[in-house]
Amino acid sequence: MRPRRRGRSLVLSLWATLAASFSPIGALASDPLNSSDKPARDAKAPVGSSTEFNVLPVAGGTTDIGFGGGFFIGLVRVRRGYDPYEWNIESDGLVTFKSRQGGGLVLPYQDISVTLTVPRFLDAPLHLEIRPSYSYESTLNYYGIGNASSAATPVGSMFSYHEYTRIHPEMSFKLSGRIADHVAWRIGLRYVQTWVNVNENSRLAADLRSGSPDVKALLGSTRPNAVMAFQYGLQFDNRDNEVSTHSGSYESVDARLVPGGVDPLPYRYGRAMATTRVFIPIWKPRITLALRAVGDWLIGTPPFYELSTFDSTYAIGGQNGVRGVPAQRYYGKVKAFGNVELRTQIASFRALGKPFIFGMVAFLDGGRVWTDIKPHPELDGTGLGLKYGVGGGLRLQSGTAFVLRADVAWSPDATPVGGYFSAGEMF
Numbered sequence: 287m288r289p290r291r292r293g294r295s296l297v298l299s300l301w302a303t304l305a306a307s308f309s310p311i312g313a314l315a316s317d318p319l320n321s322s323d324k325p326a327r328d329a330k331a332p333v334g335s336s337t338e339f340n341v342l343p344v345a346g347g348t349t350d351i352g353f354g355g356g357f358f359i360g361l362v363r364v365r366r367g368y369d370p371y372e373w374n375i376e377s378d379g380l381v382t383f384k385s386r387q388g389g390g391l392v393l394p395y396q397d398i399s400v401t402l403t404v405p406r407f408l409d410a411p412l413h414l415e416i417r418p419s420y421s422y423e424s425t426l427n428y429y430g431i432g433n434a435s436s437a438a439t440p441v442g443s444m445f446s447y448h449e450y451t452r453i454h455p456e457m458s459f460k461l462s463g464r465i466a467d468h469v470a471w472r473i474g475l476r477y478v479q480t481w482v483n484v485n486e487n488s489r490l491a492a493d494l495r496s497g498s499p500d501v502k503a504l505l506g507s508t509r510p511n512a513v514m515a516f517q518y519g520l521q522f523d524n525r526d527n528e529v530s531t532h533s534g535s536y537e538s539v540d541a542r543l544v545p546g547g548v549d550p551l552p553y554r555y556g557r558a559m560a561t562t563r564v565f566i567p568i569w570k571p572r573i574t575l576a577l578r579a580v581g582d583w584l585i586g587t588p589p590f591y592e593l594s595t596f597d598s599t600y601a602i603g604g605q606n607g608v609r610g611v612p613a614q615r616y617y618g619k620v621k622a623f624g625n626v627e628l629r630t631q632i633a634s635f636r637a638l639g640k641p642f643i644f645g646m647v648a649f650l651d652g653g654r655v656w657t658d659i660k661p662h663p664e665l666d667g668t669g670l671g672l673k674y675g676v677g678g679g680l681r682l683q684s685g686t687a688f689v690l691r692a693d694v695a696w697s698p699d700a701t702p703v704g705g706y707f708s709a710g711e712m713f
Contacts (some may be wrong), residue, residue, distance in 0.1 A: 302325040310681040335365035335372065344378060348605050349705045350613040351425065352384030373396075374403045384425070387445045394425040420455045427614035428490040431501050431593070432657045432665030433673075435616060437699070443487070450490050451483035452591060456481045460610040461516075472540075474517035480589065482508040500662065504619075505590045511552050513589065514675030515544045525565065529710065530643075530683050532574045536563040540597070544588070559596060561563035563713050576627040578713045583659075602651065602673050605706040608651040610675025610697030612704070616655045618666070623653020625713065629681070645681040650674065651695070673699060681711075 340360040347353030356379040365372040379398035399419035409415035427448050429435045439447050455478075462472040484491050493501050496507065499657050519540035525531045542557040559582045566575040582596040592613040599606040601621045602615030608623055627649040634643045652674035657665045677695030684690075693706045 288293070289324070294668075319528060323652065335363065338362050338364060344380065346380060346396075346708050347382045348613070348707070349703070350427075350604060351423075352382040352392075353707065354380060354382035354395070356380035356433065356536070356665060368406060370405065372404075374401075376401045376403075377556045382653075392425065394423065396422040407461070411464040413460075415460040416458070417460075418455075418457045421453075422453050424451045425449050425697060426452055426591070427612055428488070428493075428590075428617070430489065430493065430665075431497075431504055431617050432667075433616060433655045433668035434520055434617065434665060434672045437615070444485070446485060446488065448489050450485070450488060453481045453483075455479050468522055470521050472517075472519045474515075476513075476515040478513045479510075480512070480591075481510050482591070484508050498664075500657070500665070504593065504617075506587060507552070508590075510550075511589065512550045513544055515542050515550060517542045519712055529687055531565045531576070531687055531711075532571045533567045535565065537561070544586075553587055553589050555584060555588040555592075556590075557585075557588070558583045561597075574629045574633050576629055576711075576713070577625070579624040580622070580653075582621040588619075590617070593619060602655050605693070605704075605708060606712055607699070608653050608673055608675050609649070609693060609706065609712075610651070610677060610695030610704045611673055611699045612701070615699055616673065618655030619658045620656040621653065623651065627712075629711075631683075638684055643681075643683040645683065647679045647681060647691075647693070649693070649695075650676050669709065673697070675700070676702065678702075679706075 316367050338361070340358070342358045342360075343355060344358050345353070345355045359377045360374070361376075362374040363372040377398070377400045378541075380395065381393060382395040384394050386392055397419065399417060401415060401417040404414040406412065425446075428450055429437050429448055434674060437448070456476065458474060458476040460472065460474040462470050462479050484494070489503075490508075494505055497505065517529075517540065521536070521538040523534075523536045525534035525536055538559075538561050541558075541561045544553060544555050544557075546552055546554040559580070561578065561580045564577045566577070567573075568575055580596060580601070582601060584592065594600055594603070594617045596607070600613045601607040602617075602623060603611035603615040608625075627647050629645060629647050631645045634641060636642065652672050654671050654673060655666075656662070675695040675697035677693060679691055679693035682690045688709065689711055690709055690713060691706070693704075695704045695706075696702070697704065
């Protein structure tokens, strides 16, 4: 029901198949907020209650942040009458490795989190999620502001000329409630503490020193800061399955308000986002056409690292936005992009006592950023300025609850292609 975050989709890759194979929770995909058209599990649910514990290795990564491994720990309380469970506590962590030009390894990405999920909070149709996390990202990209930013590296510059480091522990609370079948509200509170490290010989440092007045205003300061965000949203969701969808649609509108303007909360801004996802069965369940369109608008004075994101992941670039384009490639306050996927199921088989489905996907992603609502042709260029990626991938679905994806995408911005291995469909 909710889009995956930057780290979470990476962390669960190997665990997804293993957990679906060995745990009875793997077959559960129903949503208490949209329960009227879901099959009831009470007849199959265990009498009384039980607690299940899992410790498993994980693997994942992308060409942007490298590939690595980590862990998953899960503790879930299963109880008759509570679908899919009474409560669930998960902890996962991932460390990735990437080779440098000229030799050597770096650790671009380190992430650890704990998530408490209560699908029926207070025995009501309220979905509660509490999640503390810590992320260390040491090779984030900055190529300039706007849709026309250049990836050129000056002669004699370091290989890390376009990079900076961000450390950000977070705490988030989310609560969703049912309005009517398929329609739900959601509210949330998110606190993020950030430390940014900028090399004095980098592109970011150069723009902070000598960029145009508009660029300097958008970049602001890189000193340590905190953000307290209040989130509000509405959604309509009538998909036949949240994990592997063949028909239906999922529309959402969200607003995020960040009061600030004082130390240690220097930023004051707002964010509006609208997303639509439509799934058309061409030959159900063999062939599905999946479509997504996203619009994202930042107003006020957000921190510069938010200019490349939407909904806590990356937009024009990366594994959850426009594939093939490097993550954090384009920065701007306004973003619009879309994805078209043709998903096919090739073969089914059984292993480890579970049904598996092997499939293939062809996709086309495209989008654009604008520096702001006010025209900035010197930063955004003129004309269409579309950034795009095209590619294909493999899918391995376990039961009805988990999908592993491996995608490769080419783009004019790619060097030479983008590769992504993670858990769950992109949308």
